[in-house]
Each structure stands twice: as structure tokens, then as C-alpha cells.
Amino acid sequence: MRILLVEDDAILADGIARALRAESFAVDVATNGEDGAHLGATERYDAAVLDLGLPKKDGVTVLREWRAEGRDLPVLILTARDGWSEKVAGFKAGADDYLTKPFRVEEVIMRLRALVRRAAGHAGALITCGGLAFDAQLGRFELDGLPLKLTALEWRVLSALMLRKEVVMDRADLIERVYEGDADVDSNSVEVIIGRLRKKIGATMIETVRGRGYRVTAGSA
Incomplete structure (x- = not known):
């Protein structure tokens, strides 16, 4: 955020x-x-x-x-x-x-x-997708009932995707929501963060939609 x-x-x-x-x-x-x-x-x-x-x-x-x-x-x-x-x-x-x-x-x-x-259209604080749960009011993630430890950048990317679960977010949108205005952003920075997240929550939870971007989905889990 x-x-x-x-x-x-x-x-x-x-x-x-x-x-x-x-x-x-x-x-x-x-x-x-x-x-x-x-x-x-x-x-x-x-x-x-x-x-x-x-x-x-x-x-x-x-x-x-x-x-x-x-x-x-x-x-x-x-x-x-x-x-x-x-x-x-x-x-x-x-x-x-x-x-x-x-x-x-x-x-x-x-x-x-x-x-x-x-x-983002959520009346309640708890947002779930498969075994992944995000308490948007407390800012906490759990995976299969256990606390999920994330870096600040990983948290920003995953919270952006969870707030819009099942919706494709393009790379430029993610960059704008993750980095501060004076940050030096590498061209493949989002891809690196997505890769790290997949290792923590499972490879199928974050889907790459070719030519469009990424989305959190439980459809392939």
C-alpha cells in the first residue's frame, strides 16, 4: 500500500x-x-x-x-x-x-x-483466498492458519493482490503501489518479489496472466 x-x-x-x-x-x-x-x-x-x-x-x-x-x-x-x-x-x-x-x-x-x-470493495476485514488469509484491518497474513512472515515489499505486493483477489493487476500498477516516489526500481523488481512470494505461499497461488499481469487466485490450488 x-x-x-x-x-x-x-x-x-x-x-x-x-x-x-x-x-x-x-x-x-x-x-x-x-x-x-x-x-x-x-x-x-x-x-x-x-x-x-x-x-x-x-x-x-x-x-x-x-x-x-x-x-x-x-x-x-x-x-x-x-x-x-x-x-x-x-x-x-x-x-x-x-x-x-x-x-x-x-x-x-x-x-x-x-x-x-x-x-477496494471489502466490507469485512478478513479476505481469504484458498489457504491464504489477510486481515486487512490488522495488516496480518496467515497461510493455513499459521502466521506468514513477509518483508515490507512482499507485504505491499501481496496485500495489493489480495485486496483485488481474482483480478489481474498489471506490473506498472503494482510498481506504483509498492515503491515510494524516490525509489530506484529495477526493471524486474516485481518479478523478483512475485518469485519470493511463490516460494512462501505456493507456486500456484499467484498466477501470471500473459501480457496482462498477476492475480491471486485459488482456482489452480
Whole structure:
């Protein structure tokens, strides 16, 4: 999962980004509204965390621009403003959820997971495919009832595929959802990660659809 964090408080942004990365998320950080608006309009993200009180362009304006451009990524607003009118403005602009500062970063993580899960069409937290189970709210995988240990990159690829199980994801889409914007990506990086995952969950669980991409499927198991 790849998250866009738009927050001008450097200490807060660093703390949120570190916490998200510790949970295997990829995170791009923008410190003003103009940069955040550009990234949200040109890159692919699973969700965005957006402050309202931003320099250069405020968060409500950024969000309105994204929605006007057809960007439907889930957006969690963070703000020090706790008035009802501010919340209404955020939701009218297209926000999906709202947190008022101060907050616990653990709550940011849980709310983001819920937003991403629901955006992918899953009402419940548990997603299963054959013997593979993904608790999308806790971010945990199990295989045949046992915990599955994954690297951060493996987790990002497998969670992207599980959220869209039985749906083919092309290589470019996976790269965009797995790597941060400044990452140096090898041409065969996704193939290498898919290969490692197949060794851990079984060769038939991830299907290569020639000329299209990959999908998680229980059909061949």
C-alpha cells in the first residue's frame, strides 16, 4: 500500500511516516499544498493523509481539485481545527474520514487500513483466498492458519493482490503501489518479489496472466 502524506509540520510528518513504514506502507511526503496537490494528481496512491492548514494551498482546496479531476483515492483529513464548520467543509470537499489533532498515530494507521479496504470493495476485514488469509484491518497474513512472515515489499505486493483477489493487476500498477516516489526500481523488481512470494505461499497461488499481469487466485490450488 502506498500512502500520500501532506503535512507541513516536519516533526509530525516524520513521526507519521516512520510509523506507517514500520507497518510496511510506502509513504511519499509533501510539506505544502501545491506539492501535495501535484503528487495526488499525478501519482497512484491507495490513500492520502491531508492536513487542512497547509502553506501555498490549503487542504480543502487541494481536496476539491483532486475530486474535480476525478481522483477518487480515499482521503483522511488531519487538522488542529475542531469546529463543526471545518469538518463540514472537509467532508463537502470530498473527505472520507477526519481526525483532529492531537491524535494517536496508531489510530491514523487503523483508519487508513479501513479506508483502503472499503475502497477496494471489502466490507469485512478478513479476505481469504484458498489457504491464504489477510486481515486487512490488522495488516496480518496467515497461510493455513499459521502466521506468514513477509518483508515490507512482499507485504505491499501481496496485500495489493489480495485486496483485488481474482483480478489481474498489471506490473506498472503494482510498481506504483509498492515503491515510494524516490525509489530506484529495477526493471524486474516485481518479478523478483512475485518469485519470493511463490516460494512462501505456493507456486500456484499467484498466477501470471500473459501480457496482462498477476492475480491471486485459488482456482489452480
